[in-house]
Amino acid sequence: MYCKMHHSSKCEWLRYRLNYKMALNIDLSSTQSLDQIIKYIQIGCVPEVSNNENDLAKRDEALLAHLEIAKPILNELNTLLSTLLNKDENLQFKLQDIINPCLYLCGEHCKSNLPWSDEESHTLMKLCVKKLCCLMHYVNIEELITHLDVSKIFVGLQCKLENDNWKKYPAAIECFIWILKHLKMPRLNSLLYLVMPLPLNMFDDYQDSNILTALDAFQHIIDNTPSVELAMSGHDIVLLKSLETGLRSFEFQLIPNLMKCLLSLISKMQMKHLSNKNSLEWTKFDDVMNILLPRMELERKHEPIMCYASIFPLVLESTGFSCIRWSERLIPLFAEYVMNSQTTFSAVKAIEVFIQQTWPRQCTHWKVLLTILVKALYNEDKSSGQPNKENIIAIVECIRTLEAARPECIRNILNKLKDCEEFQSKIIFKEYLEIV
Secondary structure: HHHHHHHHHHHHHHHHHHHHHHHHHHOOHHHOOOOHHHHHHHHOOOOOOOHHHHHHHHHHHHHHHHHHHHHHHHHHHHHHHHHHHOOOOOOOOOOOHHHHHHHHHHOOOOOOOOOOOHHHHHHHHHHHHHHHHHHHOOOOHHHHOOOOOOHHHHHHHHHHHOOOOHHOOHHHHHHHHHHOOOOOOOOOOOHHHHOOOOHHHOOOOHHHHHHHHHHHHHHHHHOOOOHHHHHHHHHHHHHHHHHHHHHOOOOOHHHHHHHHHHHHHHHHOOOOOHOOOOOOOOHHHHHHHHHHHHHHHHOOHHHHHHHHHHHHHHHHHHHHHHHHHHHHHHHHHHHHHHOOOHHHHHHHHHHHHHHHOOOOOOOOOOHHHHHHHHHHHHHHHOOOOOOOOHHHHHHHHHHHHHHHOHHHHHHHHHHHHHHHHHOOHHHHHHHHHOOO
């Protein structure tokens, strides 16, 4: 076993040294063989690395070492593209012959803060991309990718990213996401069968970073694919089930990203903007509330509560008029979250959304909502530090929204509060109450 591992490590080292020497000694613009040029560009792409958790240090070391191979190749590619721009007749090939390898290499350096990429390689990548666009007579990379045969580009990445291979090719994943992000509706519609497998595999992984990458890809796909296409391919149901499972089981820090993705998907599936806003029909948004609310109700730790509070307004806005169904469970959460200085703003915004969504129906909760808001305003005055102006403005606006919904009730109570002797010493509280 040791001999095999030792032999494998030695082979990898020899291959690295060979590639390094080749990278330092190439001159792409003077090379005539198309196959040779493609081979050189491919050497610049990050090779397979170990996905063994016990070898993460060696993995990062190998990725960093490859940067010294990629930089000279990117530099030579930049020179080659300049030569093509100058219409050098000695070059016996066309840009179309090398465009895909060029995109693979450039895509791996789309960011400057990756283990295999830095500011220098990222700058070289941007220069290469700019020249590729000029050579193909397009304004930017988005326009260029839109006019290429993108299915062939993704197929070229498949051998690295299918099944569990993707864990061994982190740079190819970055390239995949980079190309995906430049594909918009309607170009993405016919490519779902090629772009969905990787994020679905990553979403089932246990590492947060991989799940977040998958959610980022899902969000782009949902935003740029018509509901009909998602439904016809069956990916809408697959995505819905996966995201609902994640909502039940994922750690709190992943929930905000997951919820944004899930709510976007349901909105697209149910065409919420065309539906009756005052309908109390049970929808997929109610299914989400049925999963999310128990998690929020049982949580007592500070950081998870902050995560849930951040998405509270968005959840209620998506649920619409149906959130009146959940009033008895929402109001205690409003009362709890609004008194936490770190979640006051989000909680007040959630209350405001709740009022806006439910006011068409006779509401019996206006008194308790006003009580919660007045307590929150009083709490800002009572705090030892300086009152949070952002929180106070949000509370005042929310009280105004409540008054607009129930003008015959709210104004009388506010006037009584202003005249109440108990609050006369609370200067800030009284000042902002006067604004209302």
